[in-house]
Amino acid sequence: MTKLQKKVIFCLAGTLSFACAIGIAGALGTQLWVKGTILCKTGALLVNATGEELKKFIGEIQYGLFYGQRNKQCGLGGRPATFSFFPDLLHAIPASMHVSIITFSSALIVFALVGTGFFMFNAFGTPYETLHGPMGLYLWSFISCSCGSLVLILFSSEVKMHNLTEKIANYREGGFTYKTDTEHFEKSFWILLVCTLVHGLNIGLIRLAGFEFPFTKSKELDTSSGAIDLMY
Template sequence: MPAPQKKLLFCTAGVLSLACALGTAAAVGTQLWVRGSILCSTGALLVNASGPELHKFIGHIQYGLFAGQRVRQCGLGGRPFQFSFFPDLLRIIPASIHVSVILFCTVLIVFALVGAGFFMFNAFGSPYETLHGPLGLYLWSFISCSCGCLIMILFSSEVKIHHLSEKIANFKEGTFTFKTHSEQFANSFWTILVCSLVHFLNALLIRFAGFEFPFSKPKDSGTVTGAVDLMY
């Protein structure tokens, strides 16, 4: 592939990596990871609510990785309540999983920035070392994509398997019991998915630029290339 096209591909990949880093940082700071509704089952059972009356006992909840808010509905109007994960909810949530999600988000941001820098270096510089060259770009893209996948797996297990929304809804509730009525992942969660796909796309862009995937068998094993040739 001609050099100008390689530069264009590497610049495109660098811009995408930078956009992923910024998008992940913005996603971490929002409360738009999960949205749902919670049913005040105790209040609904007391008055035997059904049909349209049931809506008077359905509140709303949304949260991110650090904080969130819920609206408590028990038949007497909505009562908003703000909460934070640190340190209030650490006793009732799977703290190890939650901290791991935040840690992998940080790693994703760092390696996306590193990848963006090295993509630009490969576009306008003369890389000669493994971590600086195409093999390094494959490495940074693979790590970033893997971190994005781990974030989604861990957070999904925290929400669905450990019933995170229900635990938050019943936090400091002594009289009423709340159950999850509906629940869906919001914009920030899908931002992580998009970032993972973008890093996978970056790996394909490296291949389109003419560089073989790591550990692939070279076509001509007898040909010696690189800096070693300068020694002979």
């Protein structure tokens, strides 16, 4: 592969990495991570609501990593309200997991920007150390991909396994019990997934540029020494 082709590939990978950093930074501050509906279980049981009547007890909720909004329905009209995770919900949610998600998301932005710098340096500069060359490109791309995967796993676990939506809906609700009716991940979550896949794609682009994966060495057979061994 010619030097020009390598520059084009590195520029493409660097541009993708920078776009990921911008996308994740934008997604981090929005509330478009999870959206769903919540059922006022207590109210529905009191009037034995079924069919069309049950819709009067189904409200909406959406939230991100820092704040969100909900509209509770208990048969007497909606009760819209906004909420924030810090400091309001720290005692109601798995706080350590939630803080870890935010920390790794912020670190992913930094890693993506560092990876962008390394790609551009290899495209237009002259790498002079191992970490400035292909090894550094593989390293930061792998770290970014791993960090993004970790955020996806942690956030999915917090929402699905720890019933985050129900905990938010039932926060400071003494007389009513709410149950998750439907929930699905929103745009910001899928942006993070795409960015994680892009960092994995960058690893493939580095290999396409002609650089071997780290810690792989071609084994050359020495036929002459093999023949001497056979003689003895």
